[in-house]
Amino acid sequence: MAEQLLEVNDLCVNYKVYEGLLRVLNGVSLSVGSKEKVGIIGESGCGKTTTMKAVMRILATNAVVPSGTIAYKSNDLLKLGRQELMRLHRTSMSMIFQDPTAALNPVFKVGEQLKDIVRYSEFTSNAPTKQEVKTKAVELLKSAALPEPERILDSYPFQLSGGMRQRVCIAMSLASAKDLLIADEPGTSLDVTIEDQIMRLLKQIVEDRGLSVILISHSIGAVKGFVTKLYVMYAGTMVEEAPTDELFSNPVHPYTQNLLKAVPKLTGGGVPEGIAGRIPSYLTIGDGCRFASRCRSAKESCHVHAPPAFDIGNGHRVACFHYGDI
Amino acid sequence: MRRATSHGRFDYRKSWHKFSRNYLSVVGLGVVLLVAFLAIFASYVTLYPSHAEFYVNFPEAREPPNWAHLFGTDQFGRDVLTRIVFGFRYSLMMAIVVLSLVVAPGVVLGLVAGYYRGGKVDMAIMRTADIFLAVPPLVLALSICSVLTPSVFNAMMAVSLMWWPWYTRLVYSIASSLRNEAFVQAAEIAGASPFHIIFREILPNCLGPILTKMTLDAGWVILIGASLSFVGLGAQPPTPDLGTMVSDGAKLLPEQWWISIFPALTIVLVILGFNLLGDGVRDMFSAETV
Numbered sequence: 001m002a003e004q005l006l007e008v009n010d011l012c013v014n015y016k017v018y019e020g021l022l023r024v025l026n027g028v029s030l031s032v033g034s035k036e037k038v039g040i041i042g043e044s045g046c047g048k049t050t051t052m053k054a055v056m057r058i059l060a061t062n063a064v065v066p067s068g069t070i071a072y073k074s075n076d077l078l079k080l081g082r083q084e085l086m087r088l089h090r091t092s093m094s095m096i097f098q099d100p101t102a103a104l105n106p107v108f109k110v111g112e113q114l115k116d117i118v119r120y121s122e123f124t125s126n127a128p129t130k131q132e133v134k135t136k137a138v139e140l141l142k143s144a145a146l147p148e149p150e151r152i153l154d155s156y157p158f159q160l161s162g163g164m165r166q167r168v169c170i171a172m173s174l175a176s177a178k179d180l181l182i183a184d185e186p187g188t189s190l191d192v193t194i195e196d197q198i199m200r201l202l203k204q205i206v207e208d209r210g211l212s213v214i215l216i217s218h219s220i221g222a223v224k225g226f227v228t229k230l231y232v233m234y235a236g237t238m239v240e241e242a243p244t245d246e247l248f249s250n251p252v253h254p255y256t257q258n259l260l261k262a263v264p265k266l267t268g269g270g271v272p273e274g275i276a277g278r279i280p281s282y283l284t285i286g287d288g289c290r291f292a293s294r295c296r297s298a299k300e301s302c303h304v305h306a307p308p309a310f311d312i313g314n315g316h317r318v319a320c321f322h323y324g325d326i
Numbered sequence: 327m328r329r330a331t332s333h334g335r336f337d338y339r340k341s342w343h344k345f346s347r348n349y350l351s352v353v354g355l356g357v358v359l360l361v362a363f364l365a366i367f368a369s370y371v372t373l374y375p376s377h378a379e380f381y382v383n384f385p386e387a388r389e390p391p392n393w394a395h396l397f398g399t400d401q402f403g404r405d406v407l408t409r410i411v412f413g414f415r416y417s418l419m420m421a422i423v424v425l426s427l428v429v430a431p432g433v434v435l436g437l438v439a440g441y442y443r444g445g446k447v448d449m450a451i452m453r454t455a456d457i458f459l460a461v462p463p464l465v466l467a468l469s470i471c472s473v474l475t476p477s478v479f480n481a482m483m484a485v486s487l488m489w490w491p492w493y494t495r496l497v498y499s500i501a502s503s504l505r506n507e508a509f510v511q512a513a514e515i516a517g518a519s520p521f522h523i524i525f526r527e528i529l530p531n532c533l534g535p536i537l538t539k540m541t542l543d544a545g546w547v548i549l550i551g552a553s554l555s556f557v558g559l560g561a562q563p564p565t566p567d568l569g570t571m572v573s574d575g576a577k578l579l580p581e582q583w584w585i586s587i588f589p590a591l592t593i594v595l596v597i598l599g600f601n602l603l604g605d606g607v608r609d610m611f612s613a614e615t616v
Binding site: 056061089091097 | 443444445506507508509511512513514515516517518519522526527530531533
């Protein structure tokens with residue numbers, strides 16, 4: 001096993017709202033080794049982004065973390081002070097957001113925003129000259145495969161296309177992501193051909209620079225060729241974890257099986273049936289298995305106790321009591 | 327893709343286009359510029375500059391409008407038009423001093439409260455602002471002024487003290503919604519300090535509404551200042567203040583109507599000018615429908 005860069009252990013996150021307590025994340029664990037490519041899949045609202053926000057410590061102010069640890073390079077991220085956190089954000093980890101339009105400040109030119117990041121991320125000890133900063137910024141834009149970097153630097157975000165904006169965001173995150181890059185559905189808001197370009201670019205950059213990456217997606221096809229290890233999330237829990245090939249050839253958890261069946265195939269067979277029902281409300285969610293209400297194989301006991309993660313070999317773990325029978 | 331002209335610098339031609347699409351905005355700008363010009367060069371453009379100070383000429387008192395005195399003369403024989411033009415100085419000074427005292431602290435408090443939304447800082451700042459906003463502005467200004475000795479300076483201080491919460495609240499509402507925008511989070515995960523996020527990410531996105539409000543407020547500040555002078559708590563005679571002139575002339579209504587009506591009409595004109603200008607500024611900052 002490679003040395004672990006990020007280790008999330010039994011993380012719980014609740015949100016306090018007017019109606020009560022939303023128990024969103026319930027015992028999420030995941031680990032990312034150095035230079036490892038990890039994917040997280042799951043349907044909308046299952047806590048993928050919340051997990052990443054917890055790792056980045058940018059949870060909304062009404063969020064509470066009652067239990068769990070996040071270890072990053074021998075730091076306990078949840079207990080880290082403001083200054084230390086800022087140092088990590090500037091020099092070690094970064095995140096690409098789903099919507100590149102919202103992630104760029106509309107009133108500043110790309111150059112001003114990128115140079116600000118470069119100034120603090122790339123030159124930590126000495127004050128750089130303007131020329132040094134600019135050279136570095138141009139370099140970053142080039143590595144994100146943007147043509148005419150000089151012109152991009154002098155443009156406002158609204159003057160660029162969606163794909164260009166996402167490349168700009170990638171360039172920005174590359175400045176500070178020296179170890180870990182989190183990509184939160186980087187292609188979802190773009191059209192499919194651009195999404196494909198972005199994913200290829202990201203893969204190439206990550207491999208060239210030897211970064212660890214966490215790729216979040218609800219598109220199974222997008223992660224398949226990218227990551228080596230895959231986590232499946234459902235309703236704030238990790239239901240299954242396995243090396244990518246293993247997961248696709250031998251899905252064990254009923255949710256994963258249904259999720260894989262739900263992908264439409266070009267070879268025909270009509271529209272797949274999907275999974276009946278929806279994610280339960282986080283407000284009223286019980287202590288049992290969170291998938292039980294939609295699971296065809298659920299037994300009485302499933303509604304009472306939450307299943308722990310069972311190790312079934314080959315780095316394959318599954319949170320289901322009946323994994324052998326299904 | 328936009329034309330290359332909009333690259334780089336602020337596009338004055340486009341901003342002017344958006345501003346002047348409503349011709350009333352241009353009228354408002356004209357009124358404000360005219361008033362400012364008259365106020366600055368009052369000693370040169372008026373016929374009787376000495377009438378602005380202590381001056382008495384009873385033989386010519388209470389003359390109705392005529393060619394020598396277009397707006398007539400008041401009870402001491404002073405030219406009303408001259409005194410109105412000098413009065414612009416006090417009105418504009420009121421607006422400039424109050425706004426420059428009020429905007430910076432009001433905006434900073436709003437930004438800080440918006441950034442730390444939901445926390446104790448937010449609570450302390452916004453509830454204090456609420457207390458100030460709960461009292462009608464004129465009543466608060468009146469009560470402060472009546473405690474202090476009446477003067478232009480004290481009137482300015484009183485109006486400033488009650489005006490900042492409006493900016494705090496305006497900026498708070500924008501800042502607290504921008505707080506959760508992805509670009510603010512993106513700045514956070516790039517390791518930006520709270521100072522950077524507040525002043526470099528959030529503040530520039532609030533500038534349009536702040537400038538619009540400042541322009542609109544200039545008119546209101548002038549009105550409040552004139553009201554204070556009208557009840558005798560602002561500028562004191564013989565200072566040629568529009569509010570003081572209205573109240574002096576009010577005793578002589580309706581026979582010598584020109585003494586109070588002309589200053590009152592110019593107050594209306596100045597406020598109208600600033601309001602029209604404010605509408606134009608708002609149009610200028612509004613996003614163009616694509």
